[in-house]
Amino acid sequence: MSHRGPVRVQDRHAFDTLIDARSPAEFAIDHLPGAINCPVLDDEERRIVGTLYKQQGAFEARRVGGAMVAANLAHHLRTRFADRPAHWKPLVYCWRGGMRSGSMVTWMRLVGWDAQQLAGGYKAWRRHVIDTLESQAPRLPLRVLCGATGSAKTRVLQALANQGQQTLDLEALARHRGSVLGAWPGVDQPSQTAFETQIVHALDAIDPQRPVFIEAESARIGRLNVPQPLVQRLRSSPCIEVQATASARLAYLLRDYAGLADDPALLARQLGTLKELHGRQVIERWQAWAEARALEPLFSELMALHYDPLYARSQSTHLHQWSQRQMVPADDLSPPAIDALARQVAGLPAPTP
Incomplete structure (x- = not known):
């Protein structure tokens, strides 16, 4: 059964696997509990794309970055995701729920998995952490x-x-x-x-x-x-x-x-x-x-x-x-x-x- 509407942090337990699509360095600093790291860009690739974006603009960054993302997704499909059944339901997030998690979700859906993107990405999780501490700690x-x-x-x-x-x-x-x-x-x-x-x-x-x-x-x-x-x-x-x-x-x-x-x-x-x-x-x-x-x-x-x-x-x-x-x-x-x-x-x- 496909999830309707944006997936919020509170809905994360309804999924089989939580996937962090960010770079290993971002994942090492902090990530959602239980998430596995399947980066669509590694640390060096992310640096290259960021530099291209600053120096040559969004199109060039997307063209070069897109090829890197495609190669990394192909690698994950052959390795980490190779044994996942047809009914597998992963939830994917990146920094703010943008292109990195979006591209992974698109490919997963083409395969036939009911993949979803976490609305707001890691930033939504961070907001949830701060709100939870403020609301629960006093009680x-x-x-x-x-x-x-x-x-x-x-x-x-x-x-x-x-x-x-x-x-x-x-x-x-x-x-x-x-x-x-x-x-x-x-x-x-x-x-x-x-x-x-x-x-x-x-x-x-x-x-x-x-x-x-x-x-x-x-x-x-x-x-x-x-x-x-x-x-x-x-x-x-x-x-x-x-x-x-x-x-x-x-x-x-x-x-x-x-x-x-x-x-x-x-x-x-x-x-x-x-x-x-x-x-x-x-x-x-x-x-x-x-x-x-x-x-x-x-x-x-x-x-x-x-x-x-x-x-x-x-x-x-x-x-x-x-x-x-x-x-x-x-x-x-x-x-x-x-x-x-x-x-x-x-x-x-x-x-x-």
Whole structure:
């Protein structure tokens, strides 16, 4: 059954395959969840066509670009689309729903597939992401998980998810732990737009009648900004504080960040960014420990001099319901204890509005 009228972003689930016809570089920055990349122009071809358009005008750009598009479509028909049945229904998009997706849809229809073009292309998706964040974030039933650095908040969040609770793990989506030493080794963060796309994709699966556990985050995670409507909702939501003992936290940090000892030079460089906060003398002592792979005294002092004072200031400033928080004590942060802690957090009575 052919789709009547323009296909909107909300209709995308009615199709068998979502195809991004843009160049690989555009696709890498951000794309619709679940889309496959079948470019009608690759990165270099797109550059050539763009230059021709500027220097010689639309006709010459279309003549040369048309031949490239035809060659790429022929390639996709012989490879990616070769085994698709007659009743296959793909939805195709490009930057704004123009010639790139239009040409692919035309060829697919000539073959006999019921191909459709996404009205407005990727730009319509981007608008949908912004609108969704603005409309849904203010209504999310968030429970904000707090705790000083080393309280295993991320692990508790993962345990909650494994136990069937709803969670929104912003650090996993941002691929960063959010602290000064939070970069994931060898992993790049996504683009800002891809980060927002992933948040909206996660929100799609959320039941607004059940609580959503989220970690207390600052407005930035690494180099990414948490969308403002979500920051505001997080800051005004009820809080649960994991109150772990200093010894449990230190033991947890030494396990969790053990990998930092693999690259002492990088660790020393990261610590150097704190010079303005703590002065040269302190940083040089920390860097010497980093280079000697002496994580225990390093983390002990980082907790006492950096993380804890920062935590005490930021929670009461940024979290509007901090004074009414629910508290869960913890003197052990081993994996079995974290599972038990998550069950305790999930079992807390619903906060009174």
